[in-house]
Amino acid sequence: AQSVTQPDIHITVSEGASLELRCNYSYGATPYLFWYVQSPGQGLQLLLKYFSGDTLVQGIKGFEAEFKRSQSSFNLRKPSVHWSDAAEYFCAVGAREYGNKLVFGAGTILRVKS
Amino acid sequence: EPEVTQTPSHQVTQMGQEVILRCVPISNHLYFYWYRQILGQKVEFLVSFYNNEISEKSEIFDDQFSVERPDGSNFTLKIRSTKLEDSAMYFCASSQLENTEAFFGQGTRLTVV
Numbered sequence: 001a002q003s004v005t006q007p008d009i010h011i012t013v014s015e016g017a018s019l020e021l022r023c024n025y026s027y028g029a030t031p032y033l034f035w036y037v038q039s040p041g042q043g044l045q046l047l048l049k050y051f052s053g054d055t056l057v058q059g060i061k062g063f064e065a066e067f068k069r070s071q072s073s074f075n076l077r078k079p080s081v082h083w084s085d086a087a088e089y090f091c092a093v094g095a096r097e098y099g100n101k102l103v104f105g106a107g108t109i110l111r112v113k114s
Numbered sequence: 115e116p117e118v119t120q121t122p123s124h125q126v127t128q129m130g131q132e133v134i135l136r137c138v139p140i141s142n143h144l145y146f147y148w149y150r151q152i153l154g155q156k157v158e159f160l161v162s163f164y165n166n167e168i169s170e171k172s173e174i175f176d177d178q179f180s181v182e183r184p185d186g187s188n189f190t191l192k193i194r195s196t197k198l199e200d201s202a203m204y205f206c207a208s209s210q211l212e213n214t215e216a217f218f219g220q221g222t223r224l225t226v227v
Contacts, residue, residue: 032213034215036218042220042221043118043120043205043218043219043220043221044157044205044207044218045218046215046216046217046218049215051213090157092157094213096212096213099162099169099170100145100147100162100164100169100170100209100212100213100216101147101159101162101170101172102149102157102159102216103159104156104157104158105156106155106156107156
């Protein structure tokens with residue numbers, strides 16, 4: 001069965017520090033990969049996506065992610081975190097072979113300390 | 115910027131009552147979805163809808179659930195007889211084409227008492 005693992009439930013970083021949120025997937029097909037962000041009481045906003053091509057993808061708000069097929073990973077990074085980045089981040093995976101549904105990870109809550 | 119709109123933002127209902135959650139997808143999108151997120155748990159797929167019919171549904175989407183696109187703009191999720199365990203945040207999403215990114219609404223928080 002398809003699965004997505006975000007091993008870190010909570011992460012705390014200082015404002016201005018770099019950030020990496022981990023995502024690993026288990027899929028029997030070529031995946032499409034997404035990162036979404038959810039602020040408290042808000043919906044899911046798409047940060048970035050990977051379908052094919054360059055394995056390093058750029059997203060909104062200064063985020064980037066790198067697809068590593070050999071490690072089944074799609075980690076999210078940001079070189080310098082801002083206090084407004086505090087939110088919950090979800091990795092999601094889809095594949096043509098499994099229709100249009102997305103499988104989500106459990107999420108990582110990011111706290112930013114000043 | 116076009117967005118997916120969901121109403122209401124909060125709904126409280128008594129157990130056994132019917133609820134209808136409403137969504138207006140992005141206008142040129144063809145694929146529509148419902149997901150739910152029980153408090154503290156993962157976002158879970160419920161159903162996808164294309165060309166006026168269900169294209170896929172999960173095990174969660176049993177006979178108590180139904181979806182409809184009653185006109186050219188709205189997409190609804192009906193829960194016929196709500197249970198306590200239906201309490202969750204329900205997200206509507208839409209995508210333009212198959213296997214493209216889905217855009218999510220702000221969600222409807224359903225509380226069953």
